[in-house]
Amino acid sequence: MATRRLPPLRALEAFVRIVRMGSARAAANELGLSPSALSRRVTSLEEFVGKKLFTRAHQAMKLTDDGRAFYEAINPHLEALAQAVEAQSENLQLLRLHLGVSPLFGSQRLFPRLLELRKLHPRLHIDIDTGPNLLGRVGDTLDAAVIVTSDPDDSYYSVRLDHNRVHAICSEALSHEIGLSPDMETLSKQTFLIHNDLPESFEAWKSALGFQALQPAAIDHFDSGQLMLEAAAQGLGIAIMHDDHFRRATGKKLAKLYDIEVESPYSYWFVCRPKALDTRPVKLFHDWMIESGL
Known part of the structure; x- marks a missing residue:
């Protein structure tokens, strides 16, 4: 059986590094190559496969459609090769x-x-x-x-x-007390629980209700989402959190205030x-x- 030709492995390494790092300059620095040397390696790979893998303009290299298809085709095999080498290695460290x-x-x-x-x-x-x-x-x-x-x-x-979407979450008892219809006077008497890293979530929720001027009785700040959920479950206030947190908060007697859709500024x-x-x-x-x- 005839032996198949392998692509130039250094050129393949250069190609993969550019794609994964998103920058030819970063890939060249990582490989210790000049930009021109990196470009030559990619050119040799393009000549081997007979396709243009990148467009070049102003020292930038942008992946072509053929280049993207080539990467998606070879990447699983590179991963399998890495696993095979690891499996045969005597240095099986964690x-x-x-x-x-x-x-x-x-x-x-x-x-x-x-x-x-x-x-x-x-x-x-x-x-x-x-x-x-x-x-x-x-x-x-x-x-x-x-x-x-x-x-x-x-x-x-x-x-x-x-x-994500922003939810106002509180205990079931507090939810019944507040009621189903948004009312700024009622909300102004409440304590809101806000995460230190997500201040814009409360503003987004107020805007969705048309209550931009809402000034609650107090705002308690947290650096832990877990503690916010616990505080809300204990009836200590209304937590402004993501819908995903609410769905996954099993075992807690929590309720969502109002049936509104509010896009979160955060993900x-x-x-x-x-x-x-x-x-x-x-x-x-x-x-x-x-x-x-x-």
């Missing part, structure tokens, strides 16, 4: 991921699914960090993080995990430094997260 998450995301969404990930990748272990300033520590003490924000900084690789995002996607632990978690719809 793969360690330092991941930052909020306590509420960890308890409601991540931990109920982690056993699936463990069965799929037994060597991947995750150190969980729920401390402050997660985004600022990505690339330093954290490999990656799942954060709630309106729009991550462009210097990070980011994937939006959901689209959960997975973030890491672009070069981190080349590390095995980050890539395994990232791919599982996307495929599983975490």
Whole structure:
């Protein structure tokens, strides 16, 4: 049987790095190449496959439709190759991921699914960090993080995990007391519970009701979504939170105020430094997260 020709592996590596990092400059720096040397490697790959993989303009390289199709075709095989090499390696060390998450995301969404990930990748272990300033520590003490924000900084690789609506959540008893019809006088006598990182959610909810001038009796601020839910369940106030949090808050006697649809200014995002996607632990978690719809 004739031996099939393999593409130039260094050129393939250059191509994959540009796609994953989203920048030819970043890929060149990571590989220790000049921009012209990186371009030559890509050109050799294009000559091998007979297709234009990138358009080039003003020192920028943009993936073509053929380039995107080529990447989607080879990426699963590159992953299988990496797994095969690992399986034959004598150095079977644990793969360690330092991941930052909020306590509420960890308890409601991540931990109920982690056993699936463990069965799929037994060597991947995750150190969980729920401390402050997660985004600022990505690339330093954290490999990656799942954060709630309106729009991550462009210097990070980011994937939006959901689209949310804002709910006003309170105890069932308080819900009955407030009633079904929005009334600004009634709401002005209430305490609202607001997360420190999500101040615009309350403004969005008030605007949807047409109550921009609403001044509640008090606003209590929290840095923990878990404690906000607990405070709401105990009748201590009205928590302004995401619909996803409400759906997953099982076992608590909570109710949603009013039947209104309010788009949230915030979403959960997975973030890491672009070069981190080349590390095995980050890539395994990232791919599982996307495929599983975490």
